[in-house]
Ligand SMILES: *[C@@H]1O[C@H](CO)[C@@H](O)[C@H](O)[C@H]1NC(C)=O
């Protein structure tokens with residue numbers, strides 16, 4: 001993904017530990033909790049309140065598997081209208097993702113109806129709105145808006161958009177993705193044009209387990225991309241590595257995950273690079289009422305659903321995973337999270353708490369007991 005100009009590569013001394021936690025705090029708690037690690041309990045309390053309103057936030061696979069009748073209501077999903085019937089996964093997966101959709105839908109509605117949450121893009125701050133509009137892609141022929149989230153299959157969606165607008169012959173054309181060209185962003189439209197499209201178009205986005213997305217960004221950017229090593233890596237090492245070598249010899253290519261997390265803790269979520277900015281801040285799911293929020297965990301079937309829903313022609317399919325793609329496995333994630341000092345993790349989770357709670361991902365289990373395995 002190309003580096004973007006909007007982010008602040010540098011230091012922001014005063015901005016530490018605010019962001020989504022701040023948002024959340026102003027929404028749900030009037031207490032005077034200062035430090036983010038201390039905010040977590042109140043967030044959990046809130047989740048319990050939401051849960052007691054009939055919502056099951058922390059769903060477990062086992063529970064879903066034991067259900068056999070899908071509730072026929074709600075979120076616009078159905079089992080019978082796949083464009084290629086039979087091609088896609090078993091009914092069990094469909095049931096699971098339908099229930100997930102329903103829970104996610106109701107959670108978002110409940111949490112976004114809180115008084116202090118934004119209810120329209122015009123009530124966002126100029127910076128928040130700018131970030132959002134720069135992440136929403138427009139297709140006027142098929143009447144949809146797609147909020148792209150880096151590290152959640154966004155290159156593949158951009159390919160699909162380019163095929164739909166005729167800029168690319170097929171999603172499988174073997175070229176390096178240009179993340180700007182031949183794409184229309186909401187940010188380049190006038191307010192009334194934006195208003196019209198938000199009101200009438202089909203709006204969707206995709207989400208992913210927050211820590212998995214972070215790890216994926218870390219491994220890709222600091223492991224492979226020199227411009228990121230230079231821009232962020234050098235800075236991170238200078239700030240957080242004790243007894244580092246002389247400045248001129250810092251290459252920024254060996255940032256550890258713990259150093260990366262320390263850096264995240266000191267960054268303002270609203271000014272982060274888009275690869276690690278919380279999805280909440282990129283796509284503003286309270287200010288924009290998305291019609292569909294797909295999961296990376298059900299990428300194929302959710303993408304197929306969207307393509308069908310927007311009326312994409314049958315030759316347009318969602319690209320297969322690239323052969324060079326290195327997935328973040330459960331084991332890898334477990335390894336990285338468990339090797340992080342507990343204190344860092346306790347401070348990190350609140351920064352991404354809205355991504356966990358709105359999109360209904362359970363918080364990772366990093367008890368010593370669990371990490372021993
Ligand atoms: C939530 O459910 C409503 C009502 O069924 C539907 O119109 C909306 O598209 C759903 N939103 C999401 C994000 O699934």
Ligand SMILES: *[C@@H]1O[C@H](CO)[C@@H](O)[C@H](O)[C@H]1NC(C)=O
Nearest residue numbers: 365366367368369370371373
């Ligand atoms: C975390 O994992 C441990 C060991 O696997 C388990 O005993 C504990 O109940 C888990 N805690 C949560 C909150 O899931």
